[in-house]
Amino acid sequence: MVELREVKEKLFMITSLLLAILAILPIFHILFSIFYNGLPVLISAGASFLIDPPPPPGRGLGGIGPSLVGTLMLALISSLIGVPLSLASALFAVEFPDNIISRGVRVLSKALLQIPSILVGMLIYVLMVVPMGRFSMLAGSLALAIMMIPYVTTYVEEALESVPKTYREAGYALGLSRTKVVFKISVSIAKRGILTGILMGFAKVTGETAPLLFTVGKQRQLISIDPLGYTDSISLLIFDFIQTPYDNWHKVAWGSALILTSIFLSIFLFTRNLTKRVVL
Amino acid sequence: MRRVALSISDLTVKIGGKEILKRINIEIPERRILAVMGPSGSGKSTLLRAINRLLDLVPGCEVSGRIRIYDTEVYSSDPYKVRKLTGMVFQVPNPFPNMSIYDNVAIGPKMNGLVKNKKELDDLVKWALERAMLWDEVKDRLKDPPSKLSGGQQQRLCLARALALRPKLLLLDEPTANVDPINASKIEEALRGLVESHEITVVFVTHAPYQAVRISDYVAFLYMGELIEFGVTKEIALNPKHELTIRFLKGEA
DSSP, X not given: OOOHHHHHHHHHHHHHHHHHHHHHHHHHHHHHHHHHHHHHHHHHHGGGGGTSOOOOTTSOOOOOHHHHHHHHHHXXXXXXXXXXXXXXXXXXXXXXXXXXXXXXXXXXXXHHHTOOHHHHHHHHIIIIIHHHTSOOHHHHHHHHHHHHHHHHHHHHHHHHHTSOHHHHXXXXXXXXXXXXXXXXIIIHHTHHHHHHHHHHHHHHHHHOOGGGTTTSOOOXXXXXXXXXXXXXXHHHHHHHHTTSSOHHXXXXXHHHHHHHHHHXXXXXXXXXXXXXXXXX | OOXXXXXXXXXXXXXXXXXXXXXXXXXXXXXXXXXXXXXXXXXHHHHHHHHTTGGGGSTTEEEEEEEEETTEEGGGSOXXXXXXXXXXXXXXXXXXXXXXXXXXXXHHHHHTTOOSSHHHHHHHHHHHHHHTTOHHHHTTOTTSOGGGSOHHHHHHHHHHHHHTTOOSEEEEESTTTTSOHHHHHHHHHHHHHHHHHSOOEEEEEESOHHHHHHHOSEEEEEETTEEEEEEEHHHHHHSOOSHHHHHHHTTOO
């Protein structure tokens, strides 16, 4: 005799399973099409794809060297600007929760999480590109840093707040100063979460497009690491090439998409295995 | 004549305007064990946290009255100095999860500059772990994280961590509430050993009247923030004066 309760349970299981599959299907579809279309491009272009400049329209595959270097440099410089600021504001907000500035930090960092990235690009264009009279890697990095700060701040804040209060109490009970409690105990216990936040911020800005549209100058012919020079990013290259009628540029875009995805996935995997989990 | 190790006079604690402790007066000589008893919410933990000024961390907390640990006026001294005079063990075992067993014990003396070299530190760590009756169980795995220990062992590790500061006064907040009976009796044994041979005075909070009677020299009975009864354990156990104390000792309150 099958009971109604069991039927209901089975039905519920099957429904949620199907819905879960439906939800993750697009992700697999994206990954599949990127590998399906990108891998042949990378194989036929070879290692020079990572070094060479893009091909002329209609002929050959060339490479994405300048854009790849640009992407990495932009992510690096924006992290150098954004990470220390994020760490400082997160620590401040967690340590002095009642302070008016730290309340501001909390609210702003949550609000700015969802800021339309094109606005950030416009802001930097007005504040930096126009006065300096030129696009630059630095301008792009600043725009990316603005994108990154609320993200990393929120991440780090949550990591710090997840450290149970009892460890801080134990630290104070040992006569440790506030600085030591913060760094030897809170930060150290939360370090995995903090590092994850930083790397996710890094990963996020490697994929950003809109903040770079009118800040970096789309210079994709020469590899350059000059912070004040023009540069490019893989995301911009994809954005531009996919809109052209040239078949070989479409291929370059697919190959670039695979490179970008690989960067993203490797950061993700690296993060997951980076530090030993602190067992509470 | 023994010196007075801890003297609390007219201690009143308000948190957010609400009186948690009302005019508490307690005095105990050194090398004695004081058990603080009382039902939940009676202010026992607050009393402990007033002594080592962990209450400073609680927003909206006002303390009036005096507390002295030997010659140190707790509320007119630097709280960090006060905390170095006192060790504390908490209700739920909380060894630092990011440090090894060794480092958990070593961090206090290391950060407070109590030792000059590695040898002294090693000796101190061993001493503290021995006093906490944990040394034999962990001596071969000092580098392991504390999560590999059982809950009762973790609590003894916390005791060792507190002892490594060589405190004058040891505060324990229901140290055996979350450990099994065997570990609980080891902790009790360790406490007796400490007061008898190492010039430490112990204040511990407990829920269990039997435990209080078993190991303490003095008891304080708190109820709703008031000190209902305080005195030598034997006298109070044999002849409790107050109705509430009688009920609590019988296990009714």
